[in-house]
Amino acid sequence: MTVQATRTARRRDQSTSAAAGREAVLKAALEAFFAHGFHDTSMRKIADGAGTAISHAYYYFPSKLEILRTLMIGVTTDLIHILEAARDAAGPDPVQRLAALVRNHVRLHTERQAESFVANTELRSLSATERQEVVDLRDHIATLFKDVVDDGLRQGCFTTTHRDEAVLAIVTMCTAVAGWYRSGGAKAPEAIADAYVTLALGMLGYHGPSPVTDQATPQAR
Amino acid sequence: MTVQATRTARRRDQSTSAAAGREAVLKAALEAFFAHGFHDTSMRKIADGAGTAISHAYYYFPSKLEILRTLMIGVTTDLIHILEAARDAAGPDPVQRLAALVRNHVRLHTERQAESFVANTELRSLSATERQEVVDLRDHIATLFKDVVDDGLRQGCFTTTHRDEAVLAIVTMCTAVAGWYRSGGAKAPEAIADAYVTLALGMLGYHGPSPVTDQATPQAR
DNA sequence: ATCTGATTTGAACGAATGTTCAATCAAGTT
DNA sequence: AACTTGATTGAACATTCGTTCAAATCAGAT
Numbered sequence: 001m002t003v004q005a006t007r008t009a010r011r012r013d014q015s016t017s018a019a020a021g022r023e024a025v026l027k028a029a030l031e032a033f034f035a036h037g038f039h040d041t042s043m044r045k046i047a048d049g050a051g052t053a054i055s056h057a058y059y060y061f062p063s064k065l066e067i068l069r070t071l072m073i074g075v076t077t078d079l080i081h082i083l084e085a086a087r088d089a090a091g092p093d094p095v096q097r098l099a100a101l102v103r104n105h106v107r108l109h110t111e112r113q114a115e116s117f118v119a120n121t122e123l124r125s126l127s128a129t130e131r132q133e134v135v136d137l138r139d140h141i142a143t144l145f146k147d148v149v150d151d152g153l154r155q156g157c158f159t160t161t162h163r164d165e166a167v168l169a170i171v172t173m174c175t176a177v178a179g180w181y182r183s184g185g186a187k188a189p190e191a192i193a194d195a196y197v198t199l200a201l202g203m204l205g206y207h208g209p210s211p212v213t214d215q216a217t218p219q220a221r
Numbered sequence: 222m223t224v225q226a227t228r229t230a231r232r233r234d235q236s237t238s239a240a241a242g243r244e245a246v247l248k249a250a251l252e253a254f255f256a257h258g259f260h261d262t263s264m265r266k267i268a269d270g271a272g273t274a275i276s277h278a279y280y281y282f283p284s285k286l287e288i289l290r291t292l293m294i295g296v297t298t299d300l301i302h303i304l305e306a307a308r309d310a311a312g313p314d315p316v317q318r319l320a321a322l323v324r325n326h327v328r329l330h331t332e333r334q335a336e337s338f339v340a341n342t343e344l345r346s347l348s349a350t351e352r353q354e355v356v357d358l359r360d361h362i363a364t365l366f367k368d369v370v371d372d373g374l375r376q377g378c379f380t381t382t383h384r385d386e387a388v389l390a391i392v393t394m395c396t397a398v399a400g401w402y403r404s405g406g407a408k409a410p411e412a413i414a415d416a417y418v419t420l421a422l423g424m425l426g427y428h429g430p431s432p433v434t435d436q437a438t439p440q441a442r
Numbered sequence: 443a444t445c446t447g448a449t450t451t452g453a454a455c456g457a458a459t460g461t462t463c464a465a466t467c468a469a470g471t472t
Numbered sequence: 473a474a475c476t477t478g479a480t481t482g483a484a485c486a487t488t489c490g491t492t493c494a495a496a497t498c499a500g501a502t
Contacts, residue, residue, distance in 0.1 A: 021479080021480095036345065037260065037345050037346070038260075039258065039259075039260030039261050040260050040345075040346070042458075042459065042460080043459080043460060043461080044458090044459085044460095052480075052481090053480065053481050053482075054460095054461090054481090054482095055461085055462080055463085055480075055481065055482080055483095056479080056480055056481070058460095058461070058462080059478095059479070059480075062461095063460080063461080064460065064461095121342075124257065124258050124261075125258070125261070160419075160420075160423070161419075162416040162419060162420060165408075165413065165416040165417065165420060166420055168394075168397075168401070169390075169394040169397075169417070169420055172393060172394050172397045173389075173390040173393050173394055176389075176390075176393045176397070180389070187386075192386065195383040195386040196386065196390070198381075198382075198383060199381075199383060199386060199387055199390055199424045202381070202423040202424045202425070202426060203420045203423045203424055204423070205423060242449085242450095263488075263489065263490080264489080264490060264491080265488090265489085265490095273450075273451090274450065274451050274452075275451090275452095275490090275491085276450075276451060276452080276453095276491085276492080276493080277449080277450055277451070279490090279491070279492080280448095280449070280450075283491095284490080284491080285490065285491095
């Protein structure tokens with residue numbers, strides 16, 4: 001008991017401290033990738049940012065590329081899970097479901113802007129196999145939108161004759177938020193999300209009542 | 222006379238051959254930047270692609286960065302001139318003017334895809350002063366759209382309450398075409414342009430008759 | 443044939459890169 | 473106190489990078 005207790009305690013301490021070091025490297029790498037891009041970020045800068053030796057970063061990650069892969073896969077899988085949960089929680093109405101997808105897509109791209117931006121920007125920096133891994137995840141995200149749009153087209157609440165282009169444009173504009181959003185800017189994330197829901201529905205040829213609360217939303221000082 | 226003739230002839234020959242060499246370097250650089258990105262492209266690869274020695278590339282351009290700058294500024298200023306001409310040729314109607322802007326924006330991003338893609342992707346690779354130069358040009362492009370949208374809002378043909386977001390989304394989705402377009406793909410550039418005009422008008426809350434020819438457009442092999 | 447000036451090259455420079463590795467440290471176990 | 477084991481380091485590796493430069497090449501003019 002005592003033996004096992006101390007053993008697990010040690011293991012927890014080690015794993016948390018090890019995880020802390022790992023997280024520090026990830027965080028420093030993310031900041032640098034976000035600010036200057038993958039190829040313009042050296043392992044020395046990453047190690048400096050994390051406050052450790054260059055060789056210590058290699059204790060956690062076998063290569064610089066693996067750090068990038070970890071960041072990109074992490075945020076993308078998280079996004080998928082968030083979108084699926086939000087869609088399911090929105091009920092059966094395609095309009096509500098699409099609004100939930102757009103809203104949460106925008107929200108994550110503001111809340112985790114750096115990760116999202118890197119994931120969208122550094123695809124080419126990956127090697128073929130790893131790139132395909134991320135591309136598949138992104139295709140899955142597009143499919144989430146496409147299925148909901150198809151549902152709305154079947155039910156008649158969406159009327160666009162350009163489904164593919166509309167879906168692509170919606171995902172693109174939501175993704176691009178990570179490229180220009182500045183926290184403390186003119187619009188709060190929720191206001192941006194509301195606007196994007198309206199824009200997306202406009203592209204889909206939806207002419208029913210707005211699913212957006214739209215109560216002035218004067219937030220942001 | 223003869224002296225001057227031969228002199229200008231020589232100068233023309235030199236300038237054209239020099240221009241040819243310069244163009245070869247630019248072209249090779251563009252292809253490499255497009256395929257692998259700026260920081261992952263070495264001057265050696267560029268020189269190899271152009272069929273010359275490394276040191277000869279420096280005969281035309283003082284640095285790798287200057288090559289990138291030349292490409293980015295070139296396509297962006299061209300885009301501005303094309304958009305302004307198309308807008309003016311479209312007459313006074315805001316719907317027609319916006320359609321012309323969208324259509325030509327999409328067209329250039331398919332016809333000169335590599336340049337457009339690089340110009341949109343490698344902003345961070347520039348140094349501060351040069352980056353600002355390109356940012357100003359891109360701001361000017363956004364202003365072209367914004368002015369037409371404002372015109373349409375004033376005349377009542379556009380009804381959106383999210384002007385800024387709509388303009389940003391429209392420019393973004395048109396720009397993103399350079400990221401996924403494949404010549405010989407499912408849709409011909411003109412069909413894409415038509416679809417994007419409709420999507421843009423949907424975002425702006427335009428509910429009048431479609432300015433798109435929309436005659437089946439079965440193009441694409 | 444010589445000269446001139448633009449064009450083209452090979453070889454080298456120093457700096458920075460991603461990565462490796464043997465060695466040290468710290469702490470917990472026996 | 474000796475031992476194990478994960479955490480951490482400094483120094484070095486070979487390679488590649490952007491850039492430079494003196495020298496060679498070439499075509500047209502004299």
